[in-house]
Amino acid sequence: MIWLLIFALAGIVLLNRYVLLEPRVPIRLPNFIRQALQYSAPCLLTAICGPILLGDSGLKGLPSNPYAYAALFSIGCALVIKNMLLSVLVSLAGFYVVLYFMG
Numbered sequence: 001m002i003w004l005l006i007f008a009l010a011g012i013v014l015l016n017r018y019v020l021l022e023p024r025v026p027i028r029l030p031n032f033i034r035q036a037l038q039y040s041a042p043c044l045l046t047a048i049c050g051p052i053l054l055g056d057s058g059l060k061g062l063p064s065n066p067y068a069y070a071a072l073f074s075i076g077c078a079l080v081i082k083n084m085l086l087s088v089l090v091s092l093a094g095f096y097v098v099l100y101f102m103g
Helices: 002-021 031-038 040-054 058-064 066-080 084-102
Strands: none
Touching: 040 058, 040 066, 066 084
C-alpha cells in the first residue's frame, strides 16, 4: 500500500511539473510563476526531510541520528559530483552504509 501511494504521488508530481514546465506544451505561464515553480522541489524536499532528520528529540538527537549523517554525506556528494544520477546513486549507497553501521 505504501509503495502504491509513493508511486501515485510521484506520478502526480511528475505530471504537474511536466504540464507546467515543458516548453512544448501549449500552456504558457507568466515568468514569475515559472520561476516560483523552480523552487518547489527543494521546498518539498526540505518539508519531507526536516521531520525525519530532527525527529521527536529535535536537535539533541542529531549526534546519534544516522539520517543526519547520511544527509550530510548526500550534500557532500551533490557538491563534489556534478552528475545528478551518479550523485543520487552514491548518496543512496552511502545512506545504506551509514544505516548499516549506525542502525
